[in-house]
Amino acid sequence: MSATPATALPPAGAPAEAPVPRIRVRGLCKAFGAKKVLDGIDLDVLPGTSMVVIGGSGSGKSVLLKCILGLIEPDEGVIELDGRNILALSRTEREAARARIGMLFQNGALFDSLPVWENVTFGLLAQRKLTRHEARERAADFLAQVGLAASVGALSPAELSGGMQKRVALARAIAAQPDILFFDEPTTGLDPIMGAVIDGLIIDCVKRLGSTAVAITHDMASARRIGDTAAMIHRGRIIWSGPAAALFDSGNPEVDQFTHGRREGPIQMELRR
Amino acid sequence: MNPFLDPLAAIGRGVIGAARATGSLALFALEGVSHLLRPPLHWRMFVQALVEMAYFSLPVVALTAIFTGMVLALQSYTGFSRFNAESAIANVVVISITRELGPVLAALMVAGRIGAATAAELGTMRVTDQIDALSTLSTNPMKYLVAPRLLAGMVALPLLVVVADILGVLGGFVVSVMKLGFSADAYLRHTFDFMHASDVISGLVKAAVFGFIIALLGCYQGYRSRGGAQGVGAATTSAVVTASILILAFDYVLTELFFTR
Numbered sequence: 001m002s003a004t005p006a007t008a009l010p011p012a013g014a015p016a017e018a019p020v021p022r023i024r025v026r027g028l029c030k031a032f033g034a035k036k037v038l039d040g041i042d043l044d045v046l047p048g049t050s051m052v053v054i055g056g057s058g059s060g061k062s063v064l065l066k067c068i069l070g071l072i073e074p075d076e077g078v079i080e081l082d083g084r085n086i087l088a089l090s091r092t093e094r095e096a097a098r099a100r101i102g103m104l105f106q107n108g109a110l111f112d113s114l115p116v117w118e119n120v121t122f123g124l125l126a127q128r129k130l131t132r133h134e135a136r137e138r139a140a141d142f143l144a145q146v147g148l149a150a151s152v153g154a155l156s157p158a159e160l161s162g163g164m165q166k167r168v169a170l171a172r173a174i175a176a177q178p179d180i181l182f183f184d185e186p187t188t189g190l191d192p193i194m195g196a197v198i199d200g201l202i203i204d205c206v207k208r209l210g211s212t213a214v215a216i217t218h219d220m221a222s223a224r225r226i227g228d229t230a231a232m233i234h235r236g237r238i239i240w241s242g243p244a245a246a247l248f249d250s251g252n253p254e255v256d257q258f259t260h261g262r263r264e265g266p267i268q269m270e271l272r273r
Numbered sequence: 274m275n276p277f278l279d280p281l282a283a284i285g286r287g288v289i290g291a292a293r294a295t296g297s298l299a300l301f302a303l304e305g306v307s308h309l310l311r312p313p314l315h316w317r318m319f320v321q322a323l324v325e326m327a328y329f330s331l332p333v334v335a336l337t338a339i340f341t342g343m344v345l346a347l348q349s350y351t352g353f354s355r356f357n358a359e360s361a362i363a364n365v366v367v368i369s370i371t372r373e374l375g376p377v378l379a380a381l382m383v384a385g386r387i388g389a390a391t392a393a394e395l396g397t398m399r400v401t402d403q404i405d406a407l408s409t410l411s412t413n414p415m416k417y418l419v420a421p422r423l424l425a426g427m428v429a430l431p432l433l434v435v436v437a438d439i440l441g442v443l444g445g446f447v448v449s450v451m452k453l454g455f456s457a458d459a460y461l462r463h464t465f466d467f468m469h470a471s472d473v474i475s476g477l478v479k480a481a482v483f484g485f486i487i488a489l490l491g492c493y494q495g496y497r498s499r500g501g502a503q504g505v506g507a508a509t510t511s512a513v514v515t516a517s518i519l520i521l522a523f524d525y526v527l528t529e530l531f532f533t534r
Contacts, residue, residue: 066405095411099411103406107401111398
């Protein structure tokens with residue numbers, strides 16, 4: 001069971017020379033106290049591709065995403081964006097690098113104290129790319145891109161359903177037209193139809209922006225819809241990677257057990273031990 | 274189990290934990306102040322925090338000050354009448370209110386109100402990933418959430434203490450004139466004769482320090498809260514308790530600094 005770097009398949013007609021991965025992770029380790037959450041993660045995501053990372057609860061998926069985002073400082077390893085090691089950058093440079101990344105949080109993480117329009121345009125206002133008056137008008141465009149009416153902009157996040165909150169959070173993530181998009185459990189807590197709607201919006205947004213995307217999910221249907229490639233984390237390591245279409249036929253016992261949701265299998269046996 | 278070493282080890286762990294917490298709070302305060310000194314300041318957040326701290330705390334601070342002034346006049350009368358020194362009531366009321374009771378009681382009231390609210394708000398933002406979301410949206414959470422609140426605390430408390438001073442003295446005046454039979458002219462003359470600018474200024478300086486402490490503890494406990502609703506609840510309690518204790522401790526330190534040298 002060897003850990004292979006998860007690499008997207010080169011697009012048809014691409015030159016033989018391997019492109020520089022947009023995201024390259026090598027030997028990433030992170031422990032909280034005695035608990036080793038990430039134990040030498042290697043990962044490559046090519047520009048313009050979408051990767052889904054699957055794995056059980058507590059396997060380190062969210063920690064991996066937060067390390068790449070710079071929200072958690074890893075203990076060891078290298079994280080490169082377009083060949084630049086972000087861990088070696090100054091705080092200001094790292095903040096600038098982070099501005100290229102849009103993030104959809106698991107529960108939306110909308111700011112309760114702000115109306116929807118200000119949530120959506122928060123990043124643009126923070127970067128002083130828009131005045132407040134312009135932001136209010138532009139918010140309607142961003143909301144339209146995720147299938148919401150302009151009138152939603154005046155509401156507060158508490159007045160929205162779970163699906164609408166996810167869509168607003170998606171609008172916020174894409175508003176600054178980031179090169180890289182991260183999705184943390186984008187369909188968790190949604191019914192299957194709304195989950196499919198969110199997946200469709202994610203695919204549309206990623207294609208329209210030409211972004212590179214990384215999604216972590218437990219939802220296998222969602223993983224197959226969103227991802228070009230997939231990787232599975234187990235016990236802090238990547239134990240399998242390959243095309244997302246091969247998730248249900250990976251030949252890896254852990255992945256098979258996880259994707260088919262079987263009680264019996266190597267992961268279950270480890271839990272009993 | 275070692276009956277001699279185990280208690281020592283527990284004490285050692287406690288000391289190390291306290292030192293670590295103090296260091297962590299000091300670093301947090303330094304980072305907050307450094308963001309305060311470096312532009313830009315998020316003025317909208319500052320104004321919001323100022324309105325919340327100063328304007329909405331006004332009723333509770335006003336009532337506390339009035340009743341404290343009234344009680345002080347009454348208690349002073351019962352004590353001083355034994356020595357035929359009733360005329361000193363006005364002095365005692367004005368000095369006690371401006372130097373000590375105005376700043377300390379206003380700060381304790383605001384600590385209960387604003388310290389708890391700040392810790393709960395930031396704690397909820399932390400556990401629902403809103404603080405992480407700020408970081409991903411080109412916004413430093415310390416600059417956006419903490420620095421404006423620290424400044425608002427340092428501005429709001431002195432404003433509240435000015436009101437508390439006036440109403441506290443007024444409370445003493447009302448009781449002295451209407452219940453104890455003092456002459457209004459004489460009471461006011463005594464009050465203004467014995468009130469020095471330094472008394473009021475030292476009270477306002479104390480208030481600014483207390484405002485900083487309240488905002489700092491609310492932000493610190495909320496910002497570092499973990500573990501859902503229980504963690505937010507613990508952060509809220511801790512913010513109020515720690516701020517209250519620090520207010521009393523710093524009151525002593527500042528009094529020592531202002532009045533014993």
